Amino acid sequence: MSASADGLIRQWKRDGEPVGKPWYGDGGGVGTIAVSPDEAMVVCGHTDGRLRLWNIKEGSTIGEPWEGHCYAVVCLDWSPNALEIASGSEDGTIRRWNPDTGRQIAPPIETSHGWGHDNVVLSLCWSKDGAHIFSGSADTTIRKWRVIDGKEVVVLRGHTTAVRSLCLTPNERYIVSASYDFSVRIWDLKTNQAVGDPLLHDDRILVVAVSPDGTFIASAGPDTKIYVWNLEAALERYQVGVLVLWCYHILF
Numbered sequence: 184m185s186a187s188a189d190g191l192i193r194q195w196k197r198d199g200e201p202v203g204k205p206w207y208g209d210g211g212g213v214g215t216i217a218v219s220p221d222e223a224m225v226v227c228g229h230t231d232g233r234l235r236l237w238n239i240k241e242g243s244t245i246g247e248p249w250e251g252h253c254y255a256v257v258c259l260d261w262s263p264n265a266l267e268i269a270s271g272s273e274d275g276t277i278r279r280w281n282p283d284t285g286r287q288i289a290p291p292i293e294t295s296h297g298w299g300h301d302n303v304v305l306s307l308c309w310s311k312d313g314a315h316i317f318s319g320s321a322d323t324t325i326r327k328w329r330v331i332d333g334k335e336v337v338v339l340r341g342h343t344t345a346v347r348s349l350c351l352t353p354n355e356r357y358i359v360s361a362s363y364d365f366s367v368r369i370w371d372l373k374t375n376q377a378v379g380d381p382l383l384h385d386d387r388i389l390v391v392a393v394s395p396d397g398t399f400i401a402s403a404g405p406d407t408k409i410y411v412w413n414l415e416a417a418l419e420r421y422q423v424g425v426l427v428l429w430c431y432h433i434l435f
Contacts, residue, residue, distance in 0.1 A: 184239075186213035186227060192237070206242055208235045217259040217268070224282065226268050228256025234270060236282060249285040251278050260307040260316075267330075269316050271304030277318055277328065292333045300326065308349040308358070317358055319346030325360055325370070339370050341377045348390045352414070353397040359414075361391035367402050367410075369417060379417050384410060 186192050190212055194202035212230040219225065224245070227235050232252035236245040254273035261268055267288060268280045276293040277300075280286065293299040302321035309316055315336065316328045325339040325346055344363040351358050357378070358370045366381035367388060386406035393400055393414065400412040 184216060184218065184225060186216045188212035188214075188230070190229075192216065192225070192227060194239075203242060206237065208237075208244065208248075212255075214255050214257055215259050217261055219261055219282070220263065220265045226259055226261070226282070228259050228270055228272075230255040232256060232272065232274070234259075234268075234280065234285075236285065246285050249280055251287055251291070252276065257303060257305055258307045260309055262309050262313045263311055264313055267313070269307050269309065271307050271318060273303045275300050275302060275304060275320075277304055277307070277316065279330070289333060292328055292335075300324065303345075305345055305347050306349045306360075308351055310351070311355060317349055317351070319349045319360055319362075321345040323362075325349065325358070327372075337372075337375050339375060339377070341368055341370075342366065347388060348402075350391050350393045350400075352393050353395060357414075357418075359391050359393055359400055361388035361402050361404075363387040367391055367400060367412070369400075369414070382410070382412050382417065384408070 184194050191205040191207055193205045213227050214230055215228040217226050225237050225239055232254055233248040233250050235248050238245055252272040252274055256270050256272050258271040268282055270278050276291040278291045279288040281288050300320035300322050304318050304320050306319035314330055319325050323342045326335055327337040329336050342362040342364050346360050346362050348361040360368050365384045368377050368381050369379055371378045384404055386404050388402050388404040391402045400414050403409045
């Protein structure tokens, strides 16, 4: 499935053949979409700040648009149990929605609460147990939030420009981030520190993904290239570096 600034949502076969007619939600451009875990529904975030839920089989909207964001919705993610949807916006807030009612589940996570991001929220990622949400922002930070009360738990700093994409490794020991600063970074969630050297592109990076077995990282951006990295090798280089440094201090 694809969405566009033209306001249309389209379905495609893998060979590029379109499936049926495009859908139009009458809400301006579509900035982001996310398919439900059971692949029965898709939620769309629009440039007018509203969200719309679609029945994929019927190709029709479910209920009325969801309202809450003041500016364009930039990123969406379903919780693992499909009972919640998280949205991030140009208004700097993260909001949680009940897909059955279209209503917000809790107050938004926003700067005025003393938490939130200081700029556009560009990426979201749920933990497998649904207890935490990770977010990346144009304020250069990655933040971990506790879902039960919206409290900020961790702030990861290291990127120099916007964090555009996030992905947890299958074992959830690490989170991988991609940024407009041309780098992919790996973060150890036990120490809350970046590990190893940044993995570099020749241009901004728009998206990053980790393979289901946790072996590889794939990243891509406007330079038209897809980079594939060996996660284990990147971590081994870091661990070897730490071991050598530790031995050096012991010996001297």
